[in-house]
Amino acid sequence: MITGREFTFTPQDFERIRTMIYDRAGISLNFSKQEMVYSRLAKRLRANNLAAFSEYIALLDRGNTQEWEAFINALTTNLTYFFREAHHFALLAEHVKSAKHPVLLWCAASSTGEEAYSMAMTMAELYGSMNPPVRIIASDVDTTVLEKARAGVYNLSQIERLPHEKFRKYFTEAPGNQVRICTEIKNMITFTKINLLDERWPVKGPFDAIFCRNVMIYFDKKTQARILEKFAPLLRQDGLLFAGHSESFHHVANLFRLRGKTVYELASHG
Numbered sequence: 528m529i530t531g532r533e534f535t536f537t538p539q540d541f542e543r544i545r546t547m548i549y550d551r552a553g554i555s556l557n558f559s560k561q562e563m564v565y566s567r568l569a570k571r572l573r574a575n576n577l578a579a580f581s582e583y584i585a586l587l588d589r590g591n592t593q594e595w596e597a598f599i600n601a602l603t604t605n606l607t608y609f610f611r612e613a614h615h616f617a618l619l620a621e622h623v624k625s626a627k628h629p630v631l632l633w634c635a636a637s638s639t640g641e642e643a644y645s646m647a648m649t650m651a652e653l654y655g656s657m658n659p660p661v662r663i664i665a666s667d668v669d670t671t672v673l674e675k676a677r678a679g680v681y682n683l684s685q686i687e688r689l690p691h692e693k694f695r696k697y698f699t700e701a702p703g704n705q706v707r708i709c710t711e712i713k714n715m716i717t718f719t720k721i722n723l724l725d726e727r728w729p730v731k732g733p734f735d736a737i738f739c740r741n742v743m744i745y746f747d748k749k750t751q752a753r754i755l756e757k758f759a760p761l762l763r764q765d766g767l768l769f770a771g772h773s774e775s776f777h778h779v780a781n782l783f784r785l786r787g788k789t790v791y792e793l794a795s796h797g
């Protein structure tokens with residue numbers, strides 16, 4: 528037990544929380560994450576006026592839907608930024624450039640929106656239009672980050688590494704050293720809550736590309752395989768799956784083949 532703390536937190540509590548977040552969101556927390564769990568959930572205990580993690584677990588056990596949402600939101604890691612792993616966006620443009628159909632993209636762990644907006648800006652540049660024939664579904668399990676994504680308001684410091692040209696074209700200034708994504712770029716995207724662990728996803732392909740970056744690292748191989756099996760039939764035959772820089776899907780070689788730079792294509796693609 529960790530003592531001298533604001534809240535009582537036993538190894539058994541950690542074990543229960545580990546199981547609960549794994550079952551609900553697929554997130555695998557190893558034992559080194561005890562401190563992280565304590566600090567991220569402490570605010571939930573405070574908000575609920577509780578003194579011990581066991582009381583918090585009991586609250587979740589009673590099926591409090593709102594608290595379950597807050598619990599998941601607290602335990603997700605949401606780091607993201609505009610044009611993260613920039614070579615992927617160049618590849619995306621190259622891939623859809625000769626498409627003869629309206630393009631459909633899925634950003635499957637969008638966090639606060641920077642990735643989906645980077646995809647949308649890439650498409651606007653490719654088509655030379657603020658209204659290209661492109662739809663982007665952007666989803667996340669965390670409802671707090673989705674709210675931020677929908678708002679599309681960021682600190683100026685978050686875009687200071689973008690070329691000035693992009694700033695001028697796609698953002699407007701907002702009060703308090705903030706910037707706002709322009710309406711046309713926003714209109715290309717539908718933000719919605721999707722838990723990748725759910726049996727059914729409210730999406731219909733076929734997608735030209737799925738971005739599922741820097742989220743699979745939180746899942747074990749079994750969970751990854753389950754999700755990848757569901758991605759495969761949603762992709763066009765020549766569709767691409769973009770993974771994060773430290774993610775690899777060689778354990779599902781029957782479904783996906785590495786095309787290079789953490790980009791995968793269907794193994795069945797000729």
Ligand SMILES: C[S@@+](CC[C@H](N)C(=O)[O-])C[C@H]1O[C@@H](n2cnc3c(N)ncnc32)[C@H](O)[C@@H]1O
Binds near residue numbers: 741
């Ligand atoms: C580290 S961020 C990555 C954001 C973005 N894809 C990127 O690469 O910059 C991981 C995101 O995955 C989301 N996530 C975690 N578990 C999830 C699940 N079961 N279903 C959907 N999204 C999930 C988190 O809420 C978080 O916003």
